[in-house]
Amino acid sequence: MEKENFTISVYTENNIGLLNRISAIFLKRHINLDSMTASASEIKDVFRFTIVVKITEEQVKKLIGQIEKQIEVIKAFYHKDEETIYQETALFKVASKLLFEDRQIQNVIKNSNANIVTVTPEFFVLEKTGRRREVEALYHKLEPFGLMQFVRSGRIAVTKDKMHISKILESFGSETV
Structure with a gap:
């Protein structure tokens, strides 16, 4: 599989130490971050990390799984450049x-x-x-x-598709939405 750019969006609660734990996931796998930004999201009290990496799709799928295991992570998504x-x-x-x-x-x-x-x-x-x-x-x-x-700055991105994140997060039973 060929390496390509992926934009990873991680929706989280805003808790101390989460950034360290998320970056440790990349460190353990020897994956370099091209950029990382953090900001409030479109949902009250939910924050968003936008991370850009150059890896294979198989690797990004595994990363998303590991990131979502963090307690404060509500949901994580990945997109190719042409989708954002x-x-x-x-x-x-x-x-x-x-x-x-x-x-x-x-x-x-x-x-x-x-x-x-x-x-x-x-x-x-x-x-x-x-x-x-x-x-x-x-x-x-x-x-x-x-x-x-x-x-x-790091990359900031939105998806081209209609991705109504509030509805998506509600379907996962998030108490912060």
């Missing part, structure tokens, strides 16, 4: 003098559809939301100008 709509966000900090003195960097900003978040006398900050390849392309274009700081 996903984005990442990145912030780029660059010396301000370049913004005013170098026309080329102005063109890079304009052509990349990045947004200027803030400008100070010392630096300016750009925000770029898009697919990883778009964020990486902007990184490579800005790198020659001397990035002062760079940070990228």
Whole structure:
């Protein structure tokens, strides 16, 4: 079986130590995380981890089974890239003098559809939301100008299919829904 990207969504209660136990599942299997984000979900008091891994479908099915064994985990799902709509966000900090003195960097900003978040006398900050390849392309274009700081979020994703998670969780008898 060939390795491919999978987005794993884990719906959980918000309990201390759960992140450690979930990451230990990946560690034991020597699976590297491409990204991981955590946030509130569309359901009150239910949180969502969004994890991206590059593994086989057989491996992801086993992972889902192990993740769902955690007491605080309500339900876990996995999806292929083509089944999701996903984005990442990145912030780029660059010396301000370049913004005013170098026309080329102005063109890079304009052509990349990045947004200027803030400008100070010392630096300016750009925000770029898009697919990883778009964020990486902007990184490579800005790198020659001397990035002062760079940070990228993990993937955030929703499914293309109608996945009414509240109804799905109710069918599992969740008391948190």
